[in-house]
Amino acid sequence: MAAKPASRFQFGAVSAVFSAFLIDGAGFGAWAALLPVFKSQLSISDGQLSVALFSMVIGSVAAMPIAGRFIAHLGSRRVIIAAAVAYSILLPLVAFAASPASTLAIFAIGALITGAAKGSLDVSVNAQAIAIENHEGRPIVARCHGGWSMGALTGSLFVAGGLKLSLGAPLIMTLLGLLLLGLAAFSGRRLTEHDRPDEHAHHRHSLWPRGRLAPLAALAFIALFCEGSMADWSAVFLADVVGAEPASAALGFATYATAMTASRFCGDQLSHRLGPVVLMRFSGAVAALGLALSLASQTYWLGLLGFAMAGFGLANIIPALFRAAARHGHAGPAIASVSTVGYVGLLIGPPIIGALSRTLGLPLSLGLLVLFSGVLGASANLAKPRGTH
Template sequence: MRMSFRAAVSVLFFVNGMTIGSWAPKLPTLMSRLEISESVAGLIVLCLGAGSMCIMPVFGAMVARRGSARAVAIAAWVSAPLLMLISLAPDVWSVGAAVFLFGGFLGGMDVAMNANAVAVERNRSRAIMSSCHGFWSMGAFAGAAGGGLLIQSLGEMAHGAVIFAITAAGLAVALPALLQDAPAGDAPRAPLRLPRSPVPYLLGLMALTAMIPEGAILDWAAVYLRQEMGSSLAVAGWGFAGCAATMAVMRFLGDAIRHRLGAVTTLRVSAVIAMTGLAVAGNAGTAGLAIAGFAMAGIGIANMVPIAFSAAGNMPGLAAGMGLSVVTMMGYSGILLAPGLIGWLAEHASLGPIYLGLALLLLVPLAMSRLARSADFEAGQP
């Protein structure tokens, strides 16, 4: 029996999330193996974001020209073995280059799979974006929670090999079943210029400020728990895992919540909950309380980004993938670039006050929440 379009794109979200989640416990391992400080580790994280910023627009254009199914297949297969390449890299420079490619092609995959999810929403005349991101968070939870245990028990290289094997199996099943949304051969090509309307850029700013805290948890929660609270590597991986677990649950509930409350109200409530969770984590005196704070932050962060992506993907008058590419690229600059700055700040202050500051940052999407109206649509129409 053929896998449904929704199931196929959901597998891709899971695989992408698992790979990103596997990065969370890897950073403290790299710091130990390469004997580097937080500021140098921050530069490695910056390579992750730089790769994403450079390669994401290429895949946005590819989605517009060729459709999301082809674009996501290329990005997914190229990114699949890169975690092993990071494990094999012998020094800071080669690790930085491998991380650049890792961030770039995972980011390209992200643009394409979100575009495919929007196409499936239109095909089904029903919102699925939050649940797709739920599968991403489920994968991220598995990658973060299991990654620390795998590295601790089997070693860094074996960890990369296991993740590659799972990824390859998922891609082999899901890619042939994707919705083929490529434009017809005789269809006129829309111009691939950047949007002139300010709305995609404002939605991108909303996504950026929502994703900076997520990136700070992804990259630095394990360091916070291990170096500032003295937890083991296995426990440290639960900083992001706790966040990803609650994000997964709330994203599976998110489509129904959004349908009941509307995108704007859902975004406002989510921002307040996320701010509270970050404040708890930043003030925590124990690893358990910090993990609980990160989990609460995940409840709030969960549906903020899917709402921004749906709003961008359902904007009329733009070439397919271009509005979403703008929002995705700006948003992922938050999850990928800002943690590099956090590494520099962590050299001069503890991570606790930094998480408190990130709680205040969420006042931005709270203030801009009315822009999310276009995420609400009936019968597949924006």
């Protein structure tokens, strides 16, 4: 099918959903970069920090099916607007909840509520991106995930800059939240209504992945488990294991996010040239080698190099899996089922690593990501287009 000619509408819609992904990533990047600060201010251990991370998981997982129902009845545009505004407001509040005068319980409650906003935003932005891609006949999913990565990079660098200026975490998050509110206002006016409400959709499609979608959902879980764990624990690894200062440790995630962003913006071209199977095998191998380098060296500069390799390798696995899912049935419900399982991995990965670190130590616990990256590369045939052998 020939691609539709470029139009002002297309550019507006793509820029809007790209901005929504950027909002999602910026909040997550800022959260990840500030975790060592939150941990220090509350004087808690890795295991105690995992309580707050688990709270975010619970909030997100509880909100995802609710958001899905709202998308079915209202469309993704309205859900994105509501979730983006809530997310932007809650980011400063969770920073206040981690102040030295606060407690772990208050911090966990703040993470729970913030996680609910994030889970709703995760589901709705992917639904919007798939709707635009299907309507316009042009691939945009990898580009949109590049927007998430750019947002994560921006959020982490924003935090690093704020810490360099000796600003407190609440002030950093308040300034970021105001910026994201402005971006949400820009995005909301340009989002589309292509995924029009279908009051009978929930009778025709299951949100749980079945048949050939099940292994794709499992791989999405593993891939996003790695992404979430890198986001939340890369800065902590550099600060606690390598001994880097907080501002320098925050650059660990920034390096990872920079490589991921660059890789995703050329992801469509790489997939076209190499094919999804070869690209996924190569990506899994690069990620595994990079993570192994960081964990084995336990030095700052080799750690940064390894994180960059991990970001480059992991970047295009999720877009490949989402496209593969869309080929196995109705695109919208298929993507929704695979992405929901995948985002559980994104959210549950960090607290599992934290819990394991209590007995195994953080470096050995992060070794699980090396294994998972190898599994992703070895399972690349599942991303093969239908009808090929």
